[in-house]
Amino acid sequence: MTAKLVLENLKNRPMRTLLSVALIAVPVTLILCLVGLSHGMLEDTQRRTRGIGADIIVRPPASSFLGLSGAPISQGFVDFFQKQPHVKMTLGVVNQPVQGVTLGATGIDLAKFSAMSGGFTFLSGGPFRQPDDVIIDEYYADEKGAKVGDHLKLLNQTWRVCGIIASGKLARIVLPLGVLQELTSNPGKVSQIYIKLDNPANTQQVIQQLKSMPALQDYPIYSVEEFTSLFSINNIPGLKQFVWVIISIGVAIGFAVVCLSMYMAVLQRTREIGILKSLGGSNWFILRIILVEAMIMGIGGTILGILLSFGAYWLIHTLVPASIQMVIVPSWWPISLAITLVGTAFGALYPGLKAARHDPIEALAYE
């Protein structure tokens, strides 16, 4: 019966109900998009790092695990690692941001890279032939509408697209190592070094051995597995706090929308509240109706928010497939529902208590 009262109330003011639900959905979508983007970007980077086929990564001194700038490691190290026991091959690469932090170009020796990773899968075109050649992945090609033979402006230069590769290995934009070293004024230097072993089982042993060398004291050395596991929301500075800020905004908006919406509803229904009281409806009964109504709008808002996050997902995949990755994270659906319900419950509390405390005689006399 409570359900019926609530549903009829919601149905009776469809515009108010829909507006409230839509407003509640906005922060839900925001939260889900933020989480989806974080997960998407991290998973994508993990996948591309694993695609390199290396077992160990050597990073420059004092670098955070996120991003790199410049190429501070001397290429001599690459040859040095090559001579260590169990090392099958090494690959020094230069990383250069292209657009924000999400999109970068990587300079490689294509032959060495192919040996380590099994090579790119070319969807069209092929390897570098000229110094101004660039290889791009399918998503970046999509985003730029580029085909093999087209020219692209990158890093203040014009490049010719020589090949388009399947995404999932190393980077979206690949340049010849030497060319990128020249361009960034880092001849003979690399940003990081990938090492492939004769047998992945030797990874820890080799890492221990490398770490024990005095010359490598300052260099972070990770197994690829360990390195990719660092890509989590908790490890990205500020991201966790940012998620909390968005969650707080979500709670606040849910609170404000429901408070306003239910406050108006309670005013409009003063007389009906008086009627329910004259029939013996207790304060708790009245409060419960208001709370349940708010909760239903909260649930509706969450569902709509989830649907909208699919819309955002589709938009991002269609418009900027290379720059931004987003995944749908269903494990956050119940979390966003809980966030919304907390906001709506608190928002409904004041109007609900106001309704419950209405004097029945005055409420019945209300026009």
Added chain:
Amino acid sequence: MNKSPIIQTRDLRKVYQVGKVDVPALRGVDLAVAPGEFLAIVGPSGSGKSTLFHIIGGLTPPTSGQVSVAGQDLASMSDADRTNLRKRTVGFVFQKFNLLPNLTARDNIAVARYIAGMDSRPDPEFDELLRLLGINERLDHKPSALSGGEQQRIAIARAVVNRPSILLADEPTGNLDTENSKAVLAILRDLNRRLGQTILMITHNPEAAAYGHRTVHMRDGKIV
């Protein structure tokens, strides 16, 4: 009538505070109503008739004096006790019908049963009563689709659905035309005769008052 009264008030007073001004609505009401009585209450507007109903029906506490309803002392009742009194001991019928606008007639009646905790029990007698009220066909309509007379009959059905000891009807025909008024009054008389329902009815109309066994007059917050 030698039965002990179902309603008894002694020196019942009610003062409303409007801003800083005290408005005395009841100034010492002494009233006894026997079980099964159909009592008409008449009096000029503002004489305190509705206030008397509100106190007997547990919508508001008295300021002073004694009042007992169906064996319960209302003067010492808590808010929660008065809420319970409204669930089952009294039923209200108002001049303005006061049906819930979003619910069908059937659901308006069902809400009263639900609130009183009586909704799970089937009630063949009540179905009989619905036929008596002539509203069986109209139960699935919302109040806005019902005539005034139909709405008031639904309101009466809602008021008696939980078998209250007392039915309080505050100008039940005040918004109805003559024909519908007669129908409603006949229903009240039927309820009283067939089920022994105790009824208190406020009215301005002497013809309506004549349906009751007895008429009391109120003026300036007192029974005269």
